[in-house]
Amino acid sequence: MTLSEFLHQLTTGLQQTSALEFIAVIAGIASVWFSRSENILVYPVGLMNTGIFIYLSFKGHLFGEAAVNFYYTVMSIYGWILWSKKDATKAENILHITQSNKIEWKQQLIFFLSFYIIIFFCLSWIKNAFAPEAIPWADAFASATAFTAMWLMAKKKVESWYWWIATNIASIPLYFVKGYVFTSVQFIVFLILAIAGLIEWRKRVMNNEY
Numbered sequence: 001m002t003l004s005e006f007l008h009q010l011t012t013g014l015q016q017t018s019a020l021e022f023i024a025v026i027a028g029i030a031s032v033w034f035s036r037s038e039n040i041l042v043y044p045v046g047l048m049n050t051g052i053f054i055y056l057s058f059k060g061h062l063f064g065e066a067a068v069n070f071y072y073t074v075m076s077i078y079g080w081i082l083w084s085k086k087d088a089t090k091a092e093n094i095l096h097i098t099q100s101n102k103i104e105w106k107q108q109l110i111f112f113l114s115f116y117i118i119i120f121f122c123l124s125w126i127k128n129a130f131a132p133e134a135i136p137w138a139d140a141f142a143s144a145t146a147f148t149a150m151w152l153m154a155k156k157k158v159e160s161w162y163w164w165i166a167t168n169i170a171s172i173p174l175y176f177v178k179g180y181v182f183t184s185v186q187f188i189v190f191l192i193l194a195i196a197g198l199i200e201w202r203k204r205v206m207n208n209e210y
Contacts, residue, residue: 017182024052025186032190035153036197038097038204043080047073053183060178061131063123065171068143072150079154097156097201108148108159116144135174142170158205161198168194 031046050072057066085094100108123136149163168191176184 012181020052021056021180021182024049024056025182027052028186029189029193032193032197036193036200038156038201040080040083043076043083046076050076056180056183060175060180061133062139062174062178063126063131063134065139065143065174067119068146071147075150075154079150082154083156095156097158097204099158099202099205100152104157105159108152108163111151112144112148112163115147116140119143133178135177138170138174142167142174145170158198158201161194161201164194165191165198 027045028049031042031049034040034042034045050069053069054066054073057063057069082095083093086092087094120136120140123134123139127134127136145163145166149160149167152160152163168187171187172184172191174184175181175187
């Protein structure tokens with residue numbers, strides 16, 4: 001694809017962006033912004049984003065991404081509960097930002113690989129059965145990294161941002177080739193915010209703010 005073709009597709013895609021996709025993208029960006037600052041609004045705003053993208057992902061035959069957004073919805077409720085818990089004696093949040101140890105890193109890798117394998121084989125079957133437009137290896141990678149990131153975000157682990165960065169890098173071209181250009185642009189913003197979030201959360205841990 002030449003630069004002129006890329007710019008043409010980008011312009012055309014932005015012009016064809018639906019109001020629903022626009023709302024979802026804005027909600028998604030706001031959600032990531034809130035997570036960077038450790039604001040619990042990340043979850044109610046995020047639920048608006050995931051609900052819309054479940055619909056859009058099915059429509060675009062991105063079944064792995066649809067599964068991810070359903071998982072986001074469940075984990076958002078779970079994370080909302082965890083982030084809301086207060087210490088009765090100190091009147092402060094029980095859950096704080098922490099870094100993973102070696103055992104937790106191994107658990108993350110196993111978690112990721114397990115979901116990648118499952119999603120890849122499911123999407124390969126779907127591609128052969130009735131959705132030739134599906135891209136199993138890329139969709140599975142974006143999905144599995146996102147599953148891992150959301151799980152770790154609910155536990156306020158610094159490493160969640162590394163997984164978000166991987167998800168965003170994979171999702172930018174994935175949504176672009178499917179015609180969701182504005183959503184692809186969203187993931188570019190997400191990537192920038194994820195890097196900022198990583199820096200911010202690492203800073204908070206190193207400064208022992210809790």
